[in-house]
């Protein structure tokens with residue numbers, strides 16, 4: 001995007017650098033497609049002319065508060081602008097009506113206090129410094145003025161600050177639409193207070209974030225005809241199930257397991273607990289503690305938060321009993337309140353149905369371990385859904401709500417050394433969101449330009465419809481192929497991979513890995 005410019009000898013440019021991403025410098029020579037650049041820090045770099053970008057030498061040193069004010073809107077220009085602002089503690093920057101937040105990794109309480117909220121209340125968008133309160137305020141006013149529901153999408157990679165941002169957005173909406181002087185706990189208080197419970201069961205320490213949300217969340221705040229909050233609902237998506245049985249160093253399983261192991265003595269006895277190092281699902285990683293987190297204290301706080309969101313003592317007991325089902329089948333059966341023999345049989349034996357009757361066959365240890373893990377994952381994810389349902393019924397929904405504001409806090413794109421079905425789902429979701437974004441920002445903008453007969457040929461963007469088709473098309477997409485493969489008893493990972501290589505041989509969005 002931006003105005004195309006010719007790069008000539010003497011141009012100030014950005015050139016890619018493997019260590020610091022981009023370096024700025026001056027072009028001293030151009031031979032064919034090769035440009036020689038002397039960087040500001042004295043390096044000489046020869047780069048292909050298509051990979052260098054013009055630098056705006058007249059840009060203000062403090063950066064600009066809206067990227068649309070940049071002379072050149074390209075990656076190095078955007079990053080440099082964010083860096084200039086960040087060095088002055090300005091963590092927010094606009095791109096039109098989109099807000100970019102850079103994680104400060106330290107508390108900035110003055111940014112979010114009540115005085116700040118007062119300032120943004122009713123201020124026109126862009127009038128004050130970029131801030132998430134401005135986004136929430138615009139959203140609230142748009143709901144009132146257009147009488148229409150609104151939503152805010154919070155996206156970014158793990159650790160970028162999505163959950164913190166979501167919490168602040170909710171605080172602002174509660175500030176605008178909350179009811180004062182109501183008896184008991186208000187809807188908005190309950191929504192905010194449900195965070196510690198959801199985080200105990202849905203968050204874990206990962207490489208990137210000590211408190212990483214391992215699920216997506218859509219919080220719907222409902223408003224009545226006086227534009228006061230009248231109900232709320234929390235919907236969750238894609239809880240990472242594999243973490244329940246598989247954790248690699250230096251990550252942890254879900255926080256609640258470590259909290260439970262650090263519970264007071266009477267609870268430790270009741271749930272037959274012990275040192276986390278003695279549990280298979282916890283000891284696959286050497287990480288048991290998180291810096292500045294006291295699991296014993298968190299346990300008590302979580303129980304307290306459960307009281308607040310309406311999960312009673314009997315239910316809390318049941319939750320912790322179910323969670324603590326991974327040891328021997330004897331303890332698991334007792335805690336799950338089921339018959340020990342039936343549980344053992346269902347994990348260690350397989351029933352084959354034949355015309356002459358059923359044959360029961362013992363499973364080999366690997367297959368039995370697979371059944372055990374499958375049970376643990378299913379139980380945990382159902383428990384999580386149950387907790388979310390419980391919170392929702394305790395908060396209460398307003399069936400007659402006039403409008404709602406939704407805040408979506410969902411995983412960003414993920415690419416690990418080993419990626420599973422979970423990453424496929426997460427990345428597919430993000431492709432969908434990307435398309436929605438494209439449609440919203442670019443396609444609508446182009447229509448506006450066409451209507452006003454303005455040339456928009458320079459507004460380029462990559463349409464990802466072909467990526468979506470590759471994954472979701474019925475029939476022929478990857479999900480459809482996988483569905484089919486799951487129905488063949490003889491399918492293996494390998495036969496499925498071969499099928500994909502063959503089907504998508506010529507697809508430009510699909511490539512076969514070089515190593516098997």
Ligand SMILES: Nc1ncnc2c1ncn2[C@@H]1O[C@H](COP(=O)(O)OP(=O)(O)OP(=O)(O)O)[C@@H](O)[C@H]1O
Pocket residue numbers: 103104105106107108156157158159160161162163164165209211212213214411412
């Ligand atoms: N606005 C902020 N002010 C101060 N600290 C912040 C802010 N945003 C994020 N942080 C810090 O960064 C950490 C990670 O942020 P957060 O958990 O919101 O990331 P996330 O994008 O939701 O990550 P994940 O996808 O892994 O859940 C927080 O625990 C907090 O310490």
